[in-house]
Amino acid sequence: DTAVSQTPKYLVTQMGNDKSIKCEQNLGHDTMYWYKQDSKKFLKIMFSYNNKELIINETVPNRFSPKSPDKAHLNLHINSLELGDSAVYFCASSNNPTSALTGNTIYFGEGSWLTVV
Amino acid sequence: AQSVAQPEDQVNVAEGNPLTVKCTYSVSGNPYLFWYVQYPNRGLQFLLKYITGDNLVKGSYGFEAEFNKSQTSFHLKKPSALVSDSALYFCAVRPWGGYNKLIFGAGTRLAVHP
Numbered sequence: 001d002t003a004v005s006q007t008p009k010y011l012v013t014q015m016g017n018d019k020s021i022k023c024e025q026n027l028g029h030d031t032m033y034w035y036k037q038d039s040k041k042f043l044k045i046m047f048s049y050n051n052k053e054l055i056i057n058e059t060v061p062n063r064f065s066p067k068s069p070d071k072a073h074l075n076l077h078i079n080s081l082e083l084g085d086s087a088v089y090f091c092a093s094s095n096n097p098t099s100a101l102t103g104n105t106i107y108f109g110e111g112s113w114l115t116v117v
Numbered sequence: 118a119q120s121v122a123q124p125e126d127q128v129n130v131a132e133g134n135p136l137t138v139k140c141t142y143s144v145s146g147n148p149y150l151f152w153y154v155q156y157p158n159r160g161l162q163f164l165l166k167y168i169t170g171d172n173l174v175k176g177s178y179g180f181e182a183e184f185n186k187s188q189t190s191f192h193l194k195k196p197s198a199l200v201s202d203s204a205l206y207f208c209a210v211r212p213w214g215g216y217n218k219l220i221f222g223a224g225t226r227l228a229v230h231p
Binding site for chain 2: 094
């Protein structure tokens with residue numbers, strides 16, 4: 001009955017490789033996110049999709065490409081991995097956030113620990 | 118610039134004592150404020166949020182937070198700490214309007230000692 005699930009939980013890979021992290025939510029939400037937590041535990045948004053449409057794209061290298069096949073899934077593909085990409089990547093979801101009057105709660109997955117060696 | 122500050126890297130509390138984890142924010146307009154907790158090697162769990170209304174918000178696991186507009190603060194509190202409360206706590210703000218983009222503080226590690 002996991003609400004936001006992401007795989008794999010742990011990933012160790014070499015520099016230069018391409019890898020993907022998958023995310024699925026069963027909460028019926030139509031908005032999904034990717035957040036990055038660095039080694040100092042600092043959290044920052046990377047991307048957000050609403051009904052498969054990209055609505056937030058922070059300053060993230062082009063090597064990172066999110067893909068949303070449907071509103072319950074948001075996958076993150078990373079090309080040409082670099083040492084600095086090592087981090088914890090969190091997938092999250094919420095109800096439609098476009099109304100300024102709502103404070104929709106964002107629910108997070110368990111995280112994917114990426115280590116680039 | 119919109120930001121969230123958690124001035125303490127770590128808070129140490131004896132079990133059974135009250136605890137406070139501090140958070141101040143800087144945003145334009147009315148903020149939506151959130152607290153999340155992260156246990157070791159786990160994801161972020163939602164604790165509580167302030168949207169509007171009563172300044173004292175109650176959340177999960179006996180936690181509460183008080184919104185203070187004049188001091189732009191949203192401190193997390195619990196009357197009696199448990200060892201199992203030991204974790205990393207994040208305050209976050211969603212600025213008024215726009216998309217649902219949370220701005221997080223740097224986190225405060227809470228250590229509750231037996």
